[in-house]
Amino acid sequence: MANEFPQTLTIAGTDSGGGAGVMADLKTMQERYVFGTAVVVAVTAQNTLGVQDFMALPQKLVDEQFASLAADLKIRACKTGMLADAEHVHGVVENLKRYDFGPLTVDPVMIAKGGAALLADDAVATVRDELVPLADVLTPNLPEAERLTGVKIEDETAMEQAAVALQDLGAKNVIIKGGHETTPDQARDFVLLADGRSFWLSAPRIDTVRTHGTGDTLSSCITAELAKGQDFETAIRIGKDFVTAAIANPIAVGNSHGPLNHWA
Numbered sequence: 001m002a003n004e005f006p007q008t009l010t011i012a013g014t015d016s017g018g019g020a021g022v023m024a025d026l027k028t029m030q031e032r033y034v035f036g037t038a039v040v041v042a043v044t045a046q047n048t049l050g051v052q053d054f055m056a057l058p059q060k061l062v063d064e065q066f067a068s069l070a071a072d073l074k075i076r077a078c079k080t081g082m083l084a085d086a087e088h089v090h091g092v093v094e095n096l097k098r099y100d101f102g103p104l105t106v107d108p109v110m111i112a113k114g115g116a117a118l119l120a121d122d123a124v125a126t127v128r129d130e131l132v133p134l135a136d137v138l139t140p141n142l143p144e145a146e147r148l149t150g151v152k153i154e155d156e157t158a159m160e161q162a163a164v165a166l167q168d169l170g171a172k173n174v175i176i177k178g179g180h181e182t183t184p185d186q187a188r189d190f191v192l193l194a195d196g197r198s199f200w201l202s203a204p205r206i207d208t209v210r211t212h213g214t215g216d217t218l219s220s221c222i223t224a225e226l227a228k229g230q231d232f233e234t235a236i237r238i239g240k241d242f243v244t245a246a247i248a249n250p251i252a253v254g255n256s257h258g259p260l261n262h263w264a
């Protein structure tokens with residue numbers, strides 16, 4: 001008899017350098033022992049130095065990838081990453097409403113660490129109004145949380161306020177990734193669950209430039225754990241631990257913002 005693994009889906013952009021986007025998602029899913037599939041929305045020319053170019057695929061081809069999966073596979077949990085522009089955000093939302101691919105984790109990817117815009121400016125409103133309300137888990141970093149809510153986040157109280165504002169927009173469970181922005185020695189993230197419980201996740205800050213793809217790795221690990229049937233709190237806690245371990249043991253790839261160690 002064939003082995004069965006929970007099937008998961010990432011809806012995102014590729015990274016030719018293998019460190020972020022669809023590539024990081026599939027590697028993470030593999031490490032978490034779920035079967036990973038991908039709807040590619042955009043293709044980037046990218047390495048550890050940055051994003052040199054990207055192009056979104058025709059929306060029709062994106063729609064066809066969704067239809068292919070729905071016709072054959074049994075997706076238990078899915079995530080979104082880089083969606084490029086308002087047309088594609090809207091198109092992905094339409095597909096997510098059409099098909100049941102299980103709990104949705106939304107990583108509202110906007111700007112890569114190197115500074116490249118992976119989401120058009122005028123698409124932020126589409127993410128906020130159309131995609132965030134579908135999110136079972138929303139995983140913004142501080143700048144993304146600020147753009148989505150209008151809350152200026154300068155301390156941890158403001159992080160908590162932004163999380164409430166994101167729930168007001170319709171997201172069910174929220175994790176705001178603080179990194180080390182508000183606390184120099186700790187990487188602290190704030191979690192607000194759908195039932196109103198909240199907590200901080202802290203890990204010692206690791207001084208490294210090899211952090212490319214951390215957001216993708218967190219959101220795809222959460223997706224993998226939800227596909228296995230874990231509850232939201234457990235999936236988020238496992239995600240944080242997985243990312244922390246993947247940053248702690250760097251691998252030598254490329255000359256700048258290198259990828260995480262998913263084997264860690």
Ligand code: PLP
Nearest residue numbers: 013020021082109112113212213
């Ligand atoms: N490229 C793609 C396709 C991504 O999805 C992302 C992040 O979500 C990035 C690049 C940026 O990765 P980072 O900001 O971790 O370098």
